[in-house]
Amino acid sequence: MAKIKAGSAAVQxxxxxxPVGVESIAAYEREFGEKATEWAAILQENAELLKSGRYSLHxxxxxxxxxxxxxxxxxxxxxxxxxxxxxxxxEMPKTATWLNFAPRGSIREPYRDRMPIVESYTVVDRxxxxxxxxxxxxxxxxxxxxxxxxxxPWSELERLPDDLEKATCQLCTFLTEVExxxxxxxxxxxxxxxxxxxxxxxxLSTQIxxxxxxxxxxxxxxxxxxxxxxxxxxxxxALKAILDAPTHTMGxxxxxxxxxxxxxxxxxxxxxxxxxxxxxxxxRRCLQDEARHVSYGVLELKNSIxxxxxxxxxxxxxxxxxxxxxxxxxxxxxxxxxxxxxAVLLGGGLAKIDQGMEGMAKLWSMFIAxxxxxxxxxGFPRDERCKIPKQAIWAK
Amino acid sequence: xxxxxxxxxxxxxxxxxxxERMNADRVRYEHLGYVxxxxxxxxxxxRGPGRPLRVQVTFDEFSVTDVRDAGPADSERADFTLExxxxxxxxxxxxxxxxxxxxxxxxxxxYLSHFDSPFRVSAADPLKRDLYFRYNQSLQEFVxxxxxxxxxxxxxx
Numbered sequence: 001m002a003k004i005k006a007g008s009a010a011v012q013x014x015x016x017x018x019p020v021g022v023e024s025i026a027a028y029e030r031e032f033g034e035k036a037t038e039w040a041a042i043l044q045e046n047a048e049l050l051k052s053g054r055y056s057l058h059x060x061x062x063x064x065x066x067x068x069x070x071x072x073x074x075x076x077x078x079x080x081x082x083x084x085x086x087x088x089x090x091e092m093p094k095t096a097t098w099l100n101f102a103p104r105g106s107i108r109e110p111y112r113d114r115m116p117i118v119e120s121y122t123v124v125d126r127x128x129x130x131x132x133x134x135x136x137x138x139x140x141x142x143x144x145x146x147x148x149x150x151x152x153p154w155s156e157l158e159r160l161p162d163d164l165e166k167a168t169c170q171l172c173t174f175l176t177e178v179e180x181x182x183x184x185x186x187x188x189x190x191x192x193x194x195x196x197x198x199x200x201x202x203x204l205s206t207q208i209x210x211x212x213x214x215x216x217x218x219x220x221x222x223x224x225x226x227x228x229x230x231x232x233x234x235x236x237x238a239l240k241a242i243l244d245a246p247t248h249t250m251g252x253x254x255x256x257x258x259x260x261x262x263x264x265x266x267x268x269x270x271x272x273x274x275x276x277x278x279x280x281x282x283x284r285r286c287l288q289d290e291a292r293h294v295s296y297g298v299l300e301l302k303n304s305i306x307x308x309x310x311x312x313x314x315x316x317x318x319x320x321x322x323x324x325x326x327x328x329x330x331x332x333x334x335x336x337x338x339x340x341x342x343a344v345l346l347g348g349g350l351a352k353i354d355q356g357m358e359g360m361a362k363l364w365s366m367f368i369a370x371x372x373x374x375x376x377x378x379g380f381p382r383d384e385r386c387k388i389p390k391q392a393i394w395a396k
Numbered sequence: 397x398x399x400x401x402x403x404x405x406x407x408x409x410x411x412x413x414x415x416e417r418m419n420a421d422r423v424r425y426e427h428l429g430y431v432x433x434x435x436x437x438x439x440x441x442x443r444g445p446g447r448p449l450r451v452q453v454t455f456d457e458f459s460v461t462d463v464r465d466a467g468p469a470d471s472e473r474a475d476f477t478l479e480x481x482x483x484x485x486x487x488x489x490x491x492x493x494x495x496x497x498x499x500x501x502x503x504x505x506x507y508l509s510h511f512d513s514p515f516r517v518s519a520a521d522p523l524k525r526d527l528y529f530r531y532n533q534s535l536q537e538f539v540x541x542x543x544x545x546x547x548x549x550x551x552x553x
Contacts, residue, residue: 076430076457136432140530144429264529272510280504284533287506291529298523362511373522 035116042114065107080135080199096124096194104196121194127307128248129193129200131299137292138199141206144292146285148217157224157278163350164275167341170229171270172222174338176215177231178263181239182293183211185255189248203296210289217282230337238332241325249304253318254325256297257374262333264290265367266342273345294374301378319385326387334393357394364392401545405489406439406482408465410547411451415460417541422458424537431455431534433527436466438479448479455531475527476519478505478535482549484514488539489547497543505536 032039049056062068066088074082083089090105099121102108108115123129131137160168186204193201222228242259245251267290271283301318308314332338339360340353346363347356368390375382403410418425425431434454442449452474454462464470480488491503501507509515509528519525528535 140430140432268506268510268529271504271506274501277498277501280501284506284536287529288532291526295523295526295530370522377522
């Protein structure tokens with residue numbers, strides 16, 4: 001061990017061990033102490049009423065809420081769409097003003113002044129979130145959940161030649177890494193969305209569950225084949241670009257439309273090049289989930305553009321964002337730690353990696369063509385400005 | 397398997413039989429989840445050169461609600477089309493039969509359609525094309541059910 005010199009930074013006593021929680025608790029005490037007149041008054045009123053033995057029973061009065069009409073299930077059960085047909089379910093606002101947990105459709109107006117404001121709810125514009133297919137996708141997501149422990153025939157997994165097994169494990173390492181951000185991005189925005197947009201919040205919750213399952217299944221597949229292999233800086237920058245997107249719509253474009261669109265293509269390729277029935281099943285299950293997320297991304301972007309106060313300005317801002325985002329995403333999709341294992345699997349072995357790269361070049365063109373089609377569908381023509389080469393970088 | 401069930405391919409009857417099997421196995425499809433789309437299954441040159449067989453199947457929730465030999469009036473009805481020539485269909489169906497309901501690794505729907513050959517998925521709207529991916533496992537199991545009977549092929553083709 002190196003000798004420690006007196007007076008050097010290395011021998012300074014460590015800072016007093018103040019648990020992080022102490023400061024946080026102090027802040028919490030301050031916040032609720034300052035507002036004690038508001039909530040403590042409510043507490044006192046409630047306590048006095050209970051002590052007096054009287055009942056309020058005000059909640060029995062539906063006032064003008066429209067209470068009374070009953071929701072009826074459609075053929076597949078009681079969906080949000082069925083409930084939303086009732087006038088008393090409350091109309092989704094264009095701009096949310098209820099920044100607390102009072103449910104849309106509840107009798108809440110009389111209490112507005114006494115309710116707290118949740119400052120985290122900052123995404124108050126419906127058109128920064130909404131997509132016309134979001135209720136359908138939510139129902140579909142719930143119906144098509146699967147279980148990475150039970151629904152994959154793990155016991156049938158066959159041992160592969162070393163090069164193919166390592167290529168599979170490397171691909172799974174990449175996909176595990178990707179799925180972390182695919183869950184963290186909706187999670188980052190979920191708590192910023194007011195409860196009046198509950199349908200969107202519900203769908204984003206299913207996306208978080210989907211992505212948790214994907215990282216689970218790819219992690220398990222890697223360890224079932226020997227273990228995880230290499231993470232990569234190129235992956236990390238691409239994923240950070242998604243997480244740091246300045247708005248929900250921009251991030252949804254980068255994650256769901258571009259990123260997940262490309263990952264959907266990788267899942268389809270993964271199913272095609274899988275060397276075992278177990279891997280086929282994994283990729284087939286995952287690609288279904290991914291296609292839902294892509295569908296949300298396309299129509300969320302479309303809705304945002306269609307309702308922008310100035311369509312031209314909105315599209316130009318998106319182009320500026322995409323100019324950066326596409327290139328950063330490209331840093332992941334040009335990583336040897338992704339391209340090479342895919343080529344090995346596509347070619348059928350390390351000795352056939354060159355053939356695999358030829359196949360990859362063909363897939364690349366397909367990926368980009370599909371991406372541009374989805375942009376067009378969203379009303380965001382990107383063909384002329386696309387920063388991702390339409391032909392693979394290595395294509396001759 | 398019931399050996400008496402010998403259904404010729406390509407034919408409307410062959411697809412109708414798959415629909416019957418799906419409707420009889422609701423529990424399995426409930427486990428897989430909703431399927432909401434109209435798929436056109438096309439067999440190129442099935443009725444002679446340039447004359448395909450086009451069968452449209454309406455999937456609704458966990459079952460099939462309509463199956464028809466699609467005519468010109470139905471051309472805009474399907475969400476997407478999955479088409480191949482009779483030879484490619486036959487190889488896939490035979491692989492499913494050999495695997496007793498599980499095709500070989502290179503005979504799954506996704507494998508066969510990934511490079512647009514020998515199967516091709518097409519749709520005017522990319523969102524509708526994506527339905528093929530959203531329901532891929534269910535569609536795979538739909539065709540896998542062909543192994544529950546015997547498919548016969550016209551050897552003259």
